[in-house]
Amino acid sequence: MTQKGLFLTFEGIDGSGKSTQARRLADVLCAQGREVVLTREPGGSPGAEEIRRLVLEGNPDRWSAETEILLFTAARRDHLERTIQPALEAGKVVICDRFADSTRMYQGLSRGELRPVVDQLHTLMIGREPDLTLLIDMDPDTGLSRAKGRQGTEERFEDFGPDLQHRMRAGFLALAEEFLDRFRIIDGNRDVDSVAADVTDIVMQTLR
Ligand code: ADP
Ligand code: TYD
Numbered sequence: 001m002t003q004k005g006l007f008l009t010f011e012g013i014d015g016s017g018k019s020t021q022a023r024r025l026a027d028v029l030c031a032q033g034r035e036v037v038l039t040r041e042p043g044g045s046p047g048a049e050e051i052r053r054l055v056l057e058g059n060p061d062r063w064s065a066e067t068e069i070l071l072f073t074a075a076r077r078d079h080l081e082r083t084i085q086p087a088l089e090a091g092k093v094v095i096c097d098r099f100a101d102s103t104r105m106y107q108g109l110s111r112g113e114l115r116p117v118v119d120q121l122h123t124l125m126i127g128r129e130p131d132l133t134l135l136i137d138m139d140p141d142t143g144l145s146r147a148k149g150r151q152g153t154e155e156r157f158e159d160f161g162p163d164l165q166h167r168m169r170a171g172f173l174a175l176a177e178e179f180l181d182r183f184r185i186i187d188g189n190r191d192v193d194s195v196a197a198d199v200t201d202i203v204m205q206t207l208r
Contacts, residue, residue, distance in 0.1 A: 005088035007128075008203065009099040011175075012136035013168045015147030016188045017195060021136060022097045024196045025203060029093055037087040040097035042075040045082040051075035065111035072103050073121045080126060093207075099130060101179075105171045110164055132206050134199055135176050138188035140165035 008025075010018040019040070026038040042052040055063075055071050063071065076099070087094050100122050108115035144165050176183035186198045 003088050004091035006093045006132070006207065007084065007088055007096070007130045008093065008206075009096045009101070009130040009133045010136065011098060011101045011133055011172060012138065012188065013140055013143045013165050013172065015143035015145070015149075016136040016138045017146075017192065018097050018136055020192060021134070021195060021199050022095050024192070025199050026095050028196075028200055029095075029203075035090070035092040037083065037092050037094045038097075039079070039083055039094065041079060041099055041102065042072055044079040044084070044096065047078040047082070048075035051078075065107065065114055066117065068111075069103065069107045069114065069118055069121060072107060073125055076100065076103070077125050080128065096130070099133075100126060101133060101172070101175055104175060105168050109167060109171050129179070130182060132203070133176075133179070133183045134202065135172055135183055135185045136188040136195065137169065137173065137185050140169045142189065143169075 010022050012018050022038060022040075026036045029036045041048070042055055043049040051071055051074060055068065055075070060068075084094050084096070100118075103118050103122070104115060108118045141162060144162055173185070176185055184202050186195060186202070188195055
């Protein structure tokens, strides 16, 4: 398969502004006349949205850490087959709020050292990385208070609290070193417009 589109992902801790920036970027690119698919994980296809409800609501201890990795990967496989690949083949820009790097971090680090399992399953079942990953880096405590400001039933990972947020922040920065060619780090400790300006600059460079 020859890919004509561009696959962009946003990553970062809870409350870092990923969803806000993904929407803003989609608006900018649409206004330029590009075909854009704005999507998210877990979710992004009907089947994957069903799995989202399973993993983000209810008692998290009803799965082992390994089962949880399988569920997130199952959701991703469906999302890739049904939403991401068809859009890329049609030449669209896919903007995805979280992708496999989130599994590397949350399932790979939060309940034991399971990163090798995450990576093996990724190779077997997903086998694709984004063309560009925008990491919105920010102070973990600010991120947590922003995330907690949102009301909702999906509190699964935010519930782990400040310690996890700090570890995830460090983990994402290490991941950016590991995948230097596709990661760009953006300072999220600023107002929405300033962050969005950086996002647009970086994406425009990639599109050129
Ligand atoms: P994420 O998707 O990374 O969890 P959101 O985009 O949902 O983050 O943002 C979390 C909360 O913080 C939302 O209420 C959003 O309006 C607010 N927010 C997002 N970006 C900023 C920013 N740069 N400054 C202040 N508040 C922000
Ligand atoms: P999301 O809706 O992006 O949350 P937020 O807007 O707070 O960043 O993602 C929901 C939660 O799912 C988030 O706490 C991170 C978690 N998650 C994983 O644990 N593994 C994954 O592979 C993905 C995609 C998300």
